[in-house]
Amino acid sequence: MAQSKFTLSRWMEGNGPELGTVISSRVRVARNIEGLPFPYLASAEQNRTVLEKVIAAAGQEAFRDFTWKTMEELQPLEKQVLVEKHLISPFLAREADHGAVLLRRDEAISVMVNEEDHLRIQAIMPGLQLEEAWMEADRYDDLLEAGINYAFDEHCGYLTACPTNFGTGLRASVMLHLPALIMTKQINRILSALSQVGLTARGLYGEGTDIIGNLVQVSNQITLGQSEEEILRNLGSITRQIIEHEQNARQALLNENRAQIADRAWRALGLLKYAQMMNSQEAMQLISDVRLGFDLGLIKGVNHKILNELLVIIRPATLQYLAGKELSGVERDLERPKQIRKRLNQFKESA
Amino acid sequence: MLCQECGKEEATVYISKIINGQKSELHLCKRCAREREELDFTFQPQFSLHNLFGTLLNESMRGSREALRAAKLQCPDCGLTFAQFSQIGRLGCSNCYGAFQEKLIPLLRRIHGSTRHGGKVPRRSQSSVRLKRELERLKEEMQQRVRSEEFEEAARLRDQIRKLEQELHGGGV
Numbered sequence: 001m002a003q004s005k006f007t008l009s010r011w012m013e014g015n016g017p018e019l020g021t022v023i024s025s026r027v028r029v030a031r032n033i034e035g036l037p038f039p040y041l042a043s044a045e046q047n048r049t050v051l052e053k054v055i056a057a058a059g060q061e062a063f064r065d066f067t068w069k070t071m072e073e074l075q076p077l078e079k080q081v082l083v084e085k086h087l088i089s090p091f092l093a094r095e096a097d098h099g100a101v102l103l104r105r106d107e108a109i110s111v112m113v114n115e116e117d118h119l120r121i122q123a124i125m126p127g128l129q130l131e132e133a134w135m136e137a138d139r140y141d142d143l144l145e146a147g148i149n150y151a152f153d154e155h156c157g158y159l160t161a162c163p164t165n166f167g168t169g170l171r172a173s174v175m176l177h178l179p180a181l182i183m184t185k186q187i188n189r190i191l192s193a194l195s196q197v198g199l200t201a202r203g204l205y206g207e208g209t210d211i212i213g214n215l216v217q218v219s220n221q222i223t224l225g226q227s228e229e230e231i232l233r234n235l236g237s238i239t240r241q242i243i244e245h246e247q248n249a250r251q252a253l254l255n256e257n258r259a260q261i262a263d264r265a266w267r268a269l270g271l272l273k274y275a276q277m278m279n280s281q282e283a284m285q286l287i288s289d290v291r292l293g294f295d296l297g298l299i300k301g302v303n304h305k306i307l308n309e310l311l312v313i314i315r316p317a318t319l320q321y322l323a324g325k326e327l328s329g330v331e332r333d334l335e336r337p338k339q340i341r342k343r344l345n346q347f348k349e350s351a
Numbered sequence: 352m353l354c355q356e357c358g359k360e361e362a363t364v365y366i367s368k369i370i371n372g373q374k375s376e377l378h379l380c381k382r383c384a385r386e387r388e389e390l391d392f393t394f395q396p397q398f399s400l401h402n403l404f405g406t407l408l409n410e411s412m413r414g415s416r417e418a419l420r421a422a423k424l425q426c427p428d429c430g431l432t433f434a435q436f437s438q439i440g441r442l443g444c445s446n447c448y449g450a451f452q453e454k455l456i457p458l459l460r461r462i463h464g465s466t467r468h469g470g471k472v473p474r475r476s477q478s479s480v481r482l483k484r485e486l487e488r489l490k491e492e493m494q495q496r497v498r499s500e501e502f503e504e505a506a507r508l509r510d511q512i513r514k515l516e517q518e519l520h521g522g523g524v
Contacts, residue, residue, distance in 0.1 A: 152476055
């Protein structure tokens with residue numbers, strides 16, 4: 001395997017509102033084709049039909065910036081890289097039959113085929129841009145619908161494999177960086193209040209994953225009854241409140257422990273630059289420390305773009321993809337600082 | 352008893368865990384317990400939603416004759432039985448909703464707090480769904496006007512409703 005080129009997704013580019021606390025905003029809608037069983041129950045033949053139908057529906061001019069990647073043709077590492085960039089789900093990478101993804105060139109839009117539902121249309125944008133992400137997803141949903149008969153019931157809305165997605169089929173989420181709320185242990189109080197407003201919090205890679213690198217994903221739980229706009233408004237306004245709490249907690253830290261926070265950020269940057277072995281959890285924590293220092297104006301030499309990029313390149317699959325070969329756990333811990341250093345040095349030269 | 356972690360403070364928190372049948376006990380002081388976040392259940396591994404459905408469904412029907420009848424419900428299209436659905440938590444096709452409707456509606460209410468879609472409508476069903484939603488809204492408004500004895504306004508709404516109903520049924524949409 002040759003050393004491979006790594007492309008930045010739109011969400012990593014480091015431009016967008018509220019970047020100090022919101023890494024990215026994501027919206028996805030679940031859709032199914034009328035008259036065909038859902039992927040897990042369908043025959044290989046039926047799944048192939050689904051894929052063909054979607055390929056035909058996406059044959060329009062509006063999709064000229066998109067490319068198809070089937071799960072069959074991708075190497076396992078390439079699939080995992082897409083997962084680590086949040087462009088496809090682990091389920092699609094691992095288990096889908098006749099699974100495929102239609103990816104826009106800027107990697108802001110991905111259409112997954114034969115995931116849990118026939119179609120999952122996703123838009124992921126940098127910073128707090130839920131409405132913008134919804135507008136994109138909505139637009140491609142309309143375009144695809146022109147060539148596909150969606151399964152829809154006027155009472156229950158879009159019909160999906162799992163009743164938790166009935167109605168709008170909409171899952172909207174924000175990836176938040178909340179170091180101050182976590183450091184001051186205020187986070188649990190906030191997270192447990194979320195369920196009361198129909199929201200849920202998870203770790204970086206979705207359901208059942210832990211909080212690492214102070215990153216928390218907040219998403220809507222309810223999809224039926226509310227309109228898309230209501231769901232997004234609810235998530236947006238709660239997100240703004242969380243941002244405010246985080247900013248207050250940061251300000252308090254800054255007032256009381258300025259020197260310690262700055263020291264922590266500089267030490268983290270030092271370790272990222274000079275350490276020889278590093279596991280991904282440590283790297284995530286260090287990136288978070290540097291990010292906090294940068295957002296508080298205590299540290300220079302980085303920006304949001306490079307910090308976002310680091311978040312992805314330190315992950316196991318992307319790391320191996322960049323190295324151009326499969327690596328054991330220890331080999332990855334050796335490779336990780338090299339890749340981090342390379343990025344940080346490139347950044348220094350370009351600055 | 353002193354805290355088993357720091358050995359300094361008085362242990363005030365007793366933690367007993369049973370994981371896969373293995374019981375472990377810990378006596379900690381408040382501070383150490385907080386640091387270990389032993390008392391934080393927020394990010395314990397989440398059990399899957401799909402298993403939850405089974406529980407939700409079975410709870411409401413346990414032991415009843417109805418449960419047996421419901422388990423035999425089957426989707427005529429994909430062949431999925433209701434018993435299978437309550438185990439895997441996923442429907443087999445878009446017609447399962449129709450086949451299991453009576454059992455699904457209470458479930459949807461428990462998950463979403465609602466059983467009525469209020470969002471986007473595919474273009475092809477737009478005109479009829481929009482009309483129906485408009486009708487519902489008008490009927491509600493008419494009831495309100497009647498209650499507040501604004502009969503003139505209510506009559507105007509009634510005529511509007513009739514017109515829309517004709518459009519809906521006669522217009523072939």
